[in-house]
Amino acid sequence: MLITFEGIDGCGKTTQLRWLREFLESLGRKVRTLREPGGSELSERIRDILLFTKENVAPRAELLLFEAARAQLVETLILPALAAGEIVLCDRFYDSTTAYQGYGRGLPLDEIAECNKIATQSLKPDLTFFLDLSLEESKNRSHNRHQDRIEQAGDEFFEKVLAGFHKIAEQSPERFHIIDASGTSRETSAKIIEIVKAKL
Numbered sequence: 001m002l003i004t005f006e007g008i009d010g011c012g013k014t015t016q017l018r019w020l021r022e023f024l025e026s027l028g029r030k031v032r033t034l035r036e037p038g039g040s041e042l043s044e045r046i047r048d049i050l051l052f053t054k055e056n057v058a059p060r061a062e063l064l065l066f067e068a069a070r071a072q073l074v075e076t077l078i079l080p081a082l083a084a085g086e087i088v089l090c091d092r093f094y095d096s097t098t099a100y101q102g103y104g105r106g107l108p109l110d111e112i113a114e115c116n117k118i119a120t121q122s123l124k125p126d127l128t129f130f131l132d133l134s135l136e137e138s139k140n141r142s143h144n145r146h147q148d149r150i151e152q153a154g155d156e157f158f159e160k161v162l163a164g165f166h167k168i169a170e171q172s173p174e175r176f177h178i179i180d181a182s183g184t185s186r187e188t189s190a191k192i193i194e195i196v197k198a199k200l
C-alpha cells in the first residue's frame with residue numbers, strides 16, 4: 001500500500017508521517033518512509049540542485065528534474081518495497097508536481113500528467129492526505145525556518161498551488177483526502193488514522 005502526504009510548507013506533513021508510521025508499526029506492519037524529492041542517493045543530489053541552485057531555473061528544467069528524482073525513487077525503492085508487502089509512506093509525490101509546476105508555475109497540465117506517468121510507471125497512491133492550511137497560518141508556523149529556492153516564491157504562487165491541490169482533490173475523490181490541519185497535531189493524526197484503518 002502506498003500512502004502519500006501533500007501540503008504547503010508548515011502544514012505538519014513530517015510529524016503526521018511519523019505518527020502514522022508509529023501507528024502502523026504498532027499493528028506489526030512493515031513500513032518504509034520516503035520523501036520527495038529525495039529518498040535515494042541520486043534523488044537526494046537532484047533535490048540539492050532543485051532547492052539550492054542560485055541559477056534561475058527554467059520551469060521545464062525544474063519539472064524534469066523532479067521527475068528524474070521520482071523515476072529513480074519509484075524504480076529502486078518504492079516498487080521493490082511494495083512488492084515485498086511493505087506499506088510505503090511518502091512525503092510528497094506526483095500531486096506536488098501537478099500543484100507546483102502545473103498550477104503554480106503554469107506549465108500545461110496534460111504535459112505534467114504525461115511526465116508523472118512516465119516517472120511513476122503509472123503507479124498511483126492508494127491514499128493521499130492533503131494537510132490543508134491557509135497561507136497565513138502556514139507562514140505563522142514556519143516563519144523561523146530557512147527558506148529554500150521554491151519556498152521563496154511569492155504569495156500569489158502559493159495561492160495558486162493551494163487552489164491546485166483543491167482541484168486535484170475534486171478530480172481524484174477516490175484516494176485524495178483533504179484534512180483540515182488547523183487543529184492540534186494529535187487531532188489531525190486521529191483523522192488520518194481513522195481513514196487508514198478503514199482502508200487496511
Ligand code: TYD
Pocket residue numbers: 007008009010013036037051066092093094096097098100101148150151
Ligand atoms: P521540502 O523541504 O521537502 O518541503 P516541505 O518540507 O514543504 O515538503 O522541499 C520540497 C520543495 O519542493 C517544496 O517547496 C515543494 C517543492 N516540490 C515541487 O515544486 N514539485 C514537486 O514535484 C515536489 C515533489 C516538490
